[in-house]
Amino acid sequence: MQAKTIEKTIIYDFMMPWLGSGLVVSTGAKWTQRRKVITPTFHFKILEDFLIIMNHQTDVLIEKLTAHVGGPDFDIYEHVTYCALDIISESAMGVKLNTQHNPHTEYVEAVKELSDIMFKRMFSLGREYKWVFRFQKASRRQDELVKVVHDFAHRVISERKKQLQDERERQLTDQKLEEMDVYGKRRMTLLDLLLNVTIDGKPLSDTDIREEVDTFMFAGHDTTTSCISFACYHLSRNPAIQQKVYEEIQEIVGPDAARIELTNSTLQDLRYLDLVIKETLRINPSVPIFGRRSAGDMTIDGVPVPKGMEFGVLIYALHNDPELYPEPERFDPERFSEEAQAARPPYSYIPFSVGARNCIGQRYAMLEIKTMLVKVLANYRLLPCEDQNRLLIKTDMTLKPVNGAFVKIVNRH
Numbered sequence: 544m545q546a547k548t549i550e551k552t553i554i555y556d557f558m559m560p561w562l563g564s565g566l567v568v569s570t571g572a573k574w575t576q577r578r579k580v581i582t583p584t585f586h587f588k589i590l591e592d593f594l595i596i597m598n599h600q601t602d603v604l605i606e607k608l609t610a611h612v613g614g615p616d617f618d619i620y621e622h623v624t625y626c627a628l629d630i631i632s633e634s635a636m637g638v639k640l641n642t643q644h645n646p647h648t649e650y651v652e653a654v655k656e657l658s659d660i661m662f663k664r665m666f667s668l669g670r671e672y673k674w675v676f677r678f679q680k681a682s683r684r685q686d687e688l689v690k691v692v693h694d695f696a697h698r699v700i701s702e703r704k705k706q707l708q709d710e711r712e713r714q715l716t717d718q719k720l721e722e723m724d725v726y727g728k729r730r731m732t733l734l735d736l737l738l739n740v741t742i743d744g745k746p747l748s749d750t751d752i753r754e755e756v757d758t759f760m761f762a763g764h765d766t767t768t769s770c771i772s773f774a775c776y777h778l779s780r781n782p783a784i785q786q787k788v789y790e791e792i793q794e795i796v797g798p799d800a801a802r803i804e805l806t807n808s809t810l811q812d813l814r815y816l817d818l819v820i821k822e823t824l825r826i827n828p829s830v831p832i833f834g835r836r837s838a839g840d841m842t843i844d845g846v847p848v849p850k851g852m853e854f855g856v857l858i859y860a861l862h863n864d865p866e867l868y869p870e871p872e873r874f875d876p877e878r879f880s881e882e883a884q885a886a887r888p889p890y891s892y893i894p895f896s897v898g899a900r901n902c903i904g905q906r907y908a909m910l911e912i913k914t915m916l917v918k919v920l921a922n923y924r925l926l927p928c929e930d931q932n933r934l935l936i937k938t939d940m941t942l943k944p945v946n947g948a949f950v951k952i953v954n955r956h
């Protein structure tokens with residue numbers, strides 16, 4: 544392929560009412576500056592702080608799941624969604640949403656409904672005629688929901704600003720400005736980072752900051768939720784693979800794996816779990832498609848692609864191509880052994896996209912996915928659901944189960 548730069552397509556415009564020109568949507572110089580200032584959020588030191596949140600919220604999840612031990616099929620997707628929302632809201636904004644205890648808050652409901660409206664617009668027949676949407680009921684509903692999420696983010700930003708200001712006035716050192724909290728450790732959030740950066744000598748405006756906080760709330764929970772829930776589903780149906788992961792957890796994390804706080808270095812050592820996650824993101828990629836617009840004339844495999852042409856990159860189709868992955872519907876982590884990977888062409892696996900616009904949150908995502916899977920598997924054995932509850936998938940903004948990702952659980956100990 545002979546490529547020039549590529550840009551994002553019209554479908555991203557539909558995210559603008561909610562996300563403004565946050566990182567997922569923005570292009571050009573704005574994107575370059577934002578990506579530069581946000582990248583440090585994923586520095587390994589800050590990720591370690593996020594891991595504390597992940598451990599704590601996953602312990603809440605484990606507690607919530609006890610209600611299903613020995614019981615009939617249940618939808619694990621719903622539980623994981625609430626856990627992931629609690630994790631991202633605390634890492635991005637420093638706010639404890641407590642969705643796992645109280646799932647039906649106005650903010651959480653608004654986030655869910657907004658994703659739904661945006662998705663329906665992207666794939667509607669009248670997509671190109673944006674003005675038509677203004678006359679539809681969904682447009683008024685979208686305005687109401689956007690107001691709920693924006694007001695929430697603005698409130699959080701101004702409270703945090705005031706808190707930092709008060710502390711500065713009390714002449715605390717920079718280090719003391721970082722919060723002591725229930726986990727007994729200081730933590731940095733995306734919001735703190737954004738409140739402290741400058742671009743061309745100027746701080747970001749509240750709107751700039753809100754756009755990025757909203758972007759992380761949007762990109763940072765459904766994606767990981769779908770991977771974690773689908774992994775649980777596949778493991779429940781493949782007992783030998785599940786057993787192998789369990790044995791690895793016992794060996795690397797130790798016999799207290801069900802209770803102890805997981806560290807970054809332990810999680811990095813779980814090599815077989817890595818293969819399981821890779822295979823889950825192959826068979827059910829959380830982001831099944833993304834769009835691009837060609838920014839210059841180019842040729843792909845001998846086919847001329849003129850400037851301005853819009854196209855979709857079908858991750859789902861690529862990952863389920865039988866020529867690259869024989870029997871693509873079979874769940875087989877060994878497809879990601881070093882030898883098997885080396886035998887495939889370089890871009891045959893792109894769950895986090897590739898190039899400059901790849902997923903900025905992928906290391907964060909892997910930590911969260913591993914934390915939840917290790918704790919779930921160390922505490923419970925997953926059993927397959929009944930046939931009538933077998934997984935059916937649909938695509939929304941992310942890949943989702945139609946009715947749920949059903950499993951049964953029994954205690955390990």
Ligand code: HEM
Nearest residue numbers: 566567762763766767829830833895896900902903904908
């Ligand atoms: C399994 C989990 C995840 C998968 C599979 C995934 C996948 C992707 C993909 C395919 C893209 C490119 C989308 C496009 O160009 O339209 C992307 C972009 C992005 N992701 Fe993720 N993502 C995951 C988790 C996360 C998390 C946890 C965060 C935040 C904490 C995040 C934040 C972002 C952002 C901000 C972008 C836009 C980056 C840019 O354009 O510079 N993602 N992700």
